[in-house]
Amino acid sequence: MIYIKRKEHFCAAHKLWNDKWDAATNKRIFGKCSNENYHGHNFELEVTVCGEIDPDTGFVMNLFDLKQIIRTHIIDVVDHKNLNLDIDFMEGKQPTAENIACEFWKILAPKVADYGALMHKIQLAETNNNIIEYFGE
Amino acid sequence: MIYIKRKEHFCAAHKLWNDKWDAATNKRIFGKCSNENYHGHNFELEVTVCGEIDPDTGFVMNLFDLKQIIRTHIIDVVDHKNLNLDIDFMEGKQPTAENIACEFWKILAPKVADYGALMHKIQLAETNNNIIEYFGE
Amino acid sequence: MIYIKRKEHFCAAHKLWNDKWDAATNKRIFGKCSNENYHGHNFELEVTVCGEIDPDTGFVMNLFDLKQIIRTHIIDVVDHKNLNLDIDFMEGKQPTAENIACEFWKILAPKVADYGALMHKIQLAETNNNIIEYFGE
Amino acid sequence: MIYIKRKEHFCAAHKLWNDKWDAATNKRIFGKCSNENYHGHNFELEVTVCGEIDPDTGFVMNLFDLKQIIRTHIIDVVDHKNLNLDIDFMEGKQPTAENIACEFWKILAPKVADYGALMHKIQLAETNNNIIEYFGE
Amino acid sequence: MIYIKRKEHFCAAHKLWNDKWDAATNKRIFGKCSNENYHGHNFELEVTVCGEIDPDTGFVMNLFDLKQIIRTHIIDVVDHKNLNLDIDFMEGKQPTAENIACEFWKILAPKVADYGALMHKIQLAETNNNIIEYFGE
């Protein structure tokens, strides 16, 4: 068993806001992230999959294929978008890095399985200092 | 003459759009950056000032003071904000990194001069790969 | 279960020296790190906690709270200090990154538990190339 | 139990090519990596070992010793070399990062054991975005 | 006048060898870089151009255009290639980072001029620690 990781990047806007709460509560809970007109980040996404090494290629799966899966199903969908308004799979969900990471897992795990590999981890960094890891359960 | 640089970071949303043009032209000129609902970045700001070394302190100016100037007059104003909608000094200006850098210069140069130092450069990175430098003229 | 990581930094002096040994032995064991007048590092601390996502906030715990816990209980205590002389909780312990990481765990784990999260890992980098990971057991 | 990681770097050439296949198949499977005259990378190797902290030194094992082991047995052998042509332990193996990582494990695990530590992970980054992790089984 | 920088990356093999000299002299002058079967690097290329800000776009030139110019004329030509054997414009030249940077300038300066901008600097990093800057004269 060996693990391969691919990093990709996207730039998106979001805000954190819960309609159940009034503005003061949202401000208290979400701080600067509740700014009405949004803010944004350069997100760094790291996808780790695992499997056995194929003796002919020396690959678990081709990193070029992993890159294409991530770009087609995630980056092309979320890059230069608003995570509150523009993304179908985030509808009705708070766009925290935690929730985004979980949704990415649901999208990517079956695609990776098509190539005979097993999804291991989604890591999503909102800034260099704030990072989420999700292992699918 | 010696140069000192301080890096600070802020997260903001923006979009590039010119009302003189129709949607198709905006899309052609600004590409993904024209997305109606905004996108965003982790901006890295690097401010360089220069001056003579004070023999008592060994400083051109105290980097703590430079940090405070940048935080008070820039970071606290633009962090977790929308550069099209929330920032007075960007009103009526296209919020490209080029224009933002020039406005930052106008704000910071006189503050730095109050400490006897000379503004040398504003560098603003929108992503790791896209970076603007402005020397004030 | 999801994991969130926060990175913080501090600058400190230390030296490695064991009074049980003579100077030559200390030099042989600890090399340059045994310099009598200390040396120092920019330490990078990465704290990982885990828990369930709260449906109202989309957070395991608020990263702002995690940041404050780390700054109040660690950074404000050790930053710009001497790890051999100035830090109560390091008294009588060799200030290797290994021992520092273990002490940080003891301090932070109960604080994080107060917010309903579980301490998962303390990572402490002394330089870009020398890094310690501790999982609490 | 505590984990210590050391990063080292080497620069090497390689190409991916399987003699069982014709040129078109190699090109389809390995893409740009199949270029006949080789290409190359700055590889970043990260070696993690684990063990108990020695009470006299505060170390699992001396990071200086770990550095020397990696340099003597890996870096001095592969740095500024061609991984297809110059390296005995890669003979007959596809020089993918996956296979290289597995060979490094076989070489380093017994050396680390001589110092009373246990090999935990070999991480090998071919670029900032393409990274392999191997845990020895 | 404002400056914009774009970073791009490529992976290539090379060796340093001068046919005027015997093997011992090449080894003495070029050290490990003279390895007969090549070695390689992840090169980081940073291209800086300058000009006036266009009032309609807020751009000196569109960074998307600058990216495309660099990719079309440089990256697509040199990525995953051997700089001694595969690149027409390096024929008969020692493939040091110095010489590569000068050749890149000759190729890119007229392309950038077509967009009304002025070439300012080519920076080429062979490793994180070894970096070349060329200003065209």
Add this chain to the structure above:
Amino acid sequence: MIYIKRKEHFCAAHKLWNDKWDAATNKRIFGKCSNENYHGHNFELEVTVCGEIDPDTGFVMNLFDLKQIIRTHIIDVVDHKNLNLDIDFMEGKQPTAENIACEFWKILAPKVADYGALMHKIQLAETNNNIIEYFGE
């Protein structure tokens, strides 16, 4: 004319303190940097030299020689040392990054000249965010 840069690193302790002033004034001027028992940093030193490209080697000067000059005359002297107590050339000088950079210039400029190159810049980063540049005048 072409510029070559080499980065090297060292770890050192220091404190900022002026005997002309009482403790309260030192604390007000130098803040946390005045801690009596020192603190420390991982300093990143970047040395830039310039010259013409030698047609036989393709080098301004061999980066291996530049590395050796920096290591012999700077790194071996200051690494894992106390900049207030252990370094002859800092005696009687406030060990700010500004003053350290100027002293490094005086030491390195004649050594580089011996290889036919011209010293251009000393850059010294105390942390990722606090950086000094000195051009020799």
